[in-house]
Amino acid sequence: MTYNSDKNLEVTTVWSFPERGSWATHSSNFRGNFAPQIPRNIMEMFSQPGDYILDPMVGGGTTAIEAKMLARNILASDINPNFINKVNNVMGFEGAKVYSDLKVADARCLSHIPNQSIDLVITHPPYLNIIKYSDGNIPEDLSNIGSLPKFTAQIRLVAKELYRVLKGDKFCAVLIGDTRKGRHYVPLAFNVMLAFLKEDFILKEDIVKVQHNCKMTNRWGWKAKRDKFYLIMHEHLFVFRKPRADENISRLKQSTKNIYQQ
Ligand SMILES: C[S@@+](CC[C@H](N)C(=O)[O-])C[C@H]1O[C@@H](n2cnc3c(N)ncnc32)[C@H](O)[C@@H]1O
Incomplete structure (x- = not known):
């Protein structure tokens, strides 16, 4: 599948990519990666060629590949060194001459990145612990946390660090899905959203991303019918804005009626 750059860009808050992009070195080998159309749309909307893009949980490298294709500089990191090795390999394709910094780092502590130096964050x-990204040998891997309050507390530390490195009036996009426990829906995405709002980000967009080819559908289909629940087939792509230094944050919070930030 090749990419026709001006067409195919999203214009609504519901995104659906039945066919995931397979241009450049993208592949579906990395379990739990997002479709290249996600970072591509976000970069086209919220950045310019030459900007510095950060993905601090880069996994299989989707954001890094798209950044290079779109002539953006990329800072990409992950807590798992195996993934960073693989991302180094997938970045070997012919493309724009961009700055590329691939590192093993904890998204809660990006001490190699100066304050207010990043133009756009895209992360996932x-x-x-729905998909575990290590065998328990990396204690900092957030996919080892099964408790929602503990997980949310760590995501808040990530949000704080992303706020520090992002320039004012720039954007931070976060893709996140929900889950179920017992008979109930666990709103992981809204908890993550709140963590970002509590760190003074302002909500710019809440995009519903339709899920396709979900392996869980086959596994859970019969159970859903028997126990009367719906299979989750969407994720949230939140886009947050970091206010400028001269903006009145408490007024902004009030005007966006952000009751959760009290
Ligand atoms: C959902 S995957 C990202 C997939 C990526 N968007 C892609 O397209 O390949 C989440 C990633 O977060 C990483 N991760 C987990 N805890 C982390 C932490 N504390 N700091 C940095 N990365 C972390 C995992 O190793 C995993 O690669």
Whole structure:
């Protein structure tokens, strides 16, 4: 599948990519990666060529590949050194001459990145422990946390660090899904959203991303019918804005009626 750059860009808050992009070195080998159309749309909307893009949980490298294709500089990191090795390999394709910094780092502590130096963040945290990204040998891997309050507290530390490195009036996009426990829906995405709002980000967009080819559908289909629940087939792509230094944050919070930030 090749990419026709001006067409195919999203214009609504519901995104659906039945066919995931397979241009450049993208592949579906990395379990739990997002479709390249996600970082591509976000970069086209919220950045310019030459900007510095950060993905601090880069996994299989989707954001890094798209950044290079769109002539953006990329800072990409992950807590798992195996993934960073693989991302180094997938970045070997012919493309724009960009600055590329691939590192093993904890998204809660990006001490190699100066304050207010990033133009756009695009990231995709683990969905609690639904997919584990290490065998328990990396204690900092957030996919080892099964408890929602503990996970949310750590995501808040990530949000704080992303706020520090992002320039004012720039954007931070976070893809995150929900889960179920017992008979109930666990609103992981809204908890993650709140963590970002509590760190003074302002909500710019809440995009519903339709899920396709979900392996869980086959596994859970019969159970859903028997126990009367719906299969989750969407994720949230939140886009947050960091206010400028001269903006009145408490007024902004009030005008966006952000009752959760009290
Ligand atoms: C959902 S995956 C990202 C997939 C990526 N968007 C892609 O397209 O390949 C989440 C990633 O977060 C990483 N991760 C987990 N805890 C982390 C932490 N504390 N700091 C940095 N990365 C972390 C995992 O190793 C995993 O690669």
